[in-house]
Amino acid sequence: AQSVTQPDIHITVSEGASLELRCNYSYGATPYLFWYVQSPGQGLQLLLKYFSGDTLVQGIKGFEAEFKRSQSSFNLRKPSVHWSDAAEYFCAVDSGGYNKLIFGAGTRLAVHP
C-alpha cells in the first residue's frame, strides 16, 4: 500500500536560516507528489507539485522540492525562512493517479526571531 512518511513532527529554525523538511514515500510507480501548507486556523494550500520531468520543482513563497527516485524522497527546502512560514507542512502522494491523496502526518514548523 502507498504511504508517506514525514520523519520530523516538529522543527524549529531561526528566522533567516535555511530549511529542509523531509518526506519519504512508498509507491510502486512514478508518483505524483505534493507539498501543502496549513497555516493556523486555515485550510491547506498547495506549495508545489511534481509529476514528471525536472526533478527540482519550484513553488510559491520561495519553496522548492527535489524528487529523488533512488531515495524515494521529496524533500521541501527554503534558503531563508521568514516568521510567516510558521505553519504545518504536509507531503502527499496521489494514489494511483485518481487524485486520491495520501498524506503524511505533517511537520509543524516554528520560527524563532
Added chain:
Amino acid sequence: DADVTQTPRNRITKTGKRIMLECSQTKGHDRMYWYRQDPGLGLRLIYYSFDVKDINKGEISDGYSVSRQAQAKFSLSLESAIPNQTALYFCATSGDSSYNEQFFGPGTRLTVL
C-alpha cells in the same frame, strides 16, 4: 469570497446525535472530497465524488455517509456521532485530472461529547 466554504465552522454535539457538515464550491469542479485531520495522523480520506452520480468510499468511511446534492454541494453526515469522531474535517475540490491540485475549505472543527 472563498471558493470552497464549509458550514458550520465549529460544532459541539453529543454522542448519538446526527450531524451534517456541508460543503459548497464555486470553482466549477466535478471532483469533491471529505477528509478528517487528527493530530499526528495527517489527513485521511473519508469519501470522494468524481461527479454527481459517482460517490466512493475512502480510507475511513465507516460511521459516515455523504450526499452529492449538486455539482457544487457535497455533504458529510455522521448518523450517530461518537467521541472518536472528534476531529477537524476538510472538504476539497479538484479538476478532472490528476495534475490538478486540490483546493481546500477552511475546515469544520467537530467535538463529540
